[in-house]
Amino acid sequence: MTPKLVYEGLATRAIAFAVDAAVINVVAFAVAGIVALVLSVLSVPNEVEVVLLGVAGLAFFLWTTGYFATFWSTTGQTPGDRLMRIRVCSADRGEPIGFGRSVLRLVYLTLAAIPLLLGFAPILFDDRRRGLHDMLAGTVVVSAPEEPVAVSPAGPSRVRTPPG
Amino acid sequence: MLGRALQLPIELTASVARGAGRRMGDLALAGLDAVLASRVAEEAVDRALASRLADHTVDRLIDQERLIDETVTRLIESAELWVLVDSIAKSPAVTEAISRQSVGFADQVAGGVRERTRRLDTRLEGAARRVARRPPRPSSESP
Numbered sequence: 614m615t616p617k618l619v620y621e622g623l624a625t626r627a628i629a630f631a632v633d634a635a636v637i638n639v640v641a642f643a644v645a646g647i648v649a650l651v652l653s654v655l656s657v658p659n660e661v662e663v664v665l666l667g668v669a670g671l672a673f674f675l676w677t678t679g680y681f682a683t684f685w686s687t688t689g690q691t692p693g694d695r696l697m698r699i700r701v702c703s704a705d706r707g708e709p710i711g712f713g714r715s716v717l718r719l720v721y722l723t724l725a726a727i728p729l730l731l732g733f734a735p736i737l738f739d740d741r742r743r744g745l746h747d748m749l750a751g752t753v754v755v756s757a758p759e760e761p762v763a764v765s766p767a768g769p770s771r772v773r774t775p776p777g
Numbered sequence: 778m779l780g781r782a783l784q785l786p787i788e789l790t791a792s793v794a795r796g797a798g799r800r801m802g803d804l805a806l807a808g809l810d811a812v813l814a815s816r817v818a819e820e821a822v823d824r825a826l827a828s829r830l831a832d833h834t835v836d837r838l839i840d841q842e843r844l845i846d847e848t849v850t851r852l853i854e855s856a857e858l859w860v861l862v863d864s865i866a867k868s869p870a871v872t873e874a875i876s877r878q879s880v881g882f883a884d885q886v887a888g889g890v891r892e893r894t895r896r897l898d899t900r901l902e903g904a905a906r907r908v909a910r911r912p913p914r915p916s917s918e919s920p
Contacts, residue, residue: 621895621898622895622897622901622902623898623901623902624894624895624897624898624901625891625894625895625898628890628894696887697887697890697894698891734905737902737905737906738905738909738911740914740915742902742914
């Protein structure tokens with residue numbers, strides 16, 4: 614029997630995304646701070662500083678993309694999603710999406726945010742609560758209840774259940 | 778027949794014994810009252826309190842209190858106690874209990890946030906669908 618999927622709404626997803634943004638920025642600020650402190654004691658030419666800024670921008674882009682793509686393609690849950698007990702899965706089979714599709718979803722998500730976040734409005738009207746990025750990437754965001762805990766003599770451990 | 782014949786003397790004996798016991802108890806209590814009310818008891822207590830025995834007993838008690846204080850002070854100052862406290866604090870059982878309590882609290886807070894955001898989702902969606910004059914969304918379905 615195929616389990617019923619509970620699709621998650623705008624507010625829950627927004628909170629999960631905000632938590633992820635906080636994690637991404639805290640790590641990025643920490644790394645940037647360390648690099649800035651190291652560079653402050655070195656006399657670096659202006660041209661090199663410009664190149665370093667470009668590298669930092671590229672590193673931030675890769676970090677953000679890698680963060681979302683890795684979590685969506687492995688467990689289907691970013692830390693923010695885990696906190697809110699939601700997960701991203703394919704709309705047709707309910708399974709975690711691949712890495713390439715995760716990167717595409719992130720691109721679509723950025724596109725959906727550009728027109729004053731209007732790309733997210735369909736979440737309020739669609740029967741499966743899909744935003745523009747979900748429709749384009751063929752994904753849905755569903756509820757992910759806590760996995761049952763198996764108690765063994767060695768201590769509690771999570772029981773791994775197949776996704777979907 | 779023999780049982781019935783013996784029953785009466787047994788009951789009589791028991792009744793006499795009960796009466797005698799009560800009477801003896803009353804007599805003992807009356808005697809005690811008389812002794813306590815007498816000047817002899819008062820004098821005995823006064824003499825006992827004035828004796829060296831009372832002073833000695835009080836001194837012993839104070840000495841014992843000092844001994845307990847000294848023991849506690851030495852125990853607190855001893856490195857072994859802190860080694861013991863450290864080992865207890867680092868024991869898996871204690872650390873697991875503390876972390877479980879912390880996780881439990883965080884999970885409780887997150888649970889509250891989840892519940893509220895889901896209620897907010899329902900309200901937002903309901904309002905948006907009313908504005909767009911669309912029917913309510915089916916609650917859940919299979920992929």
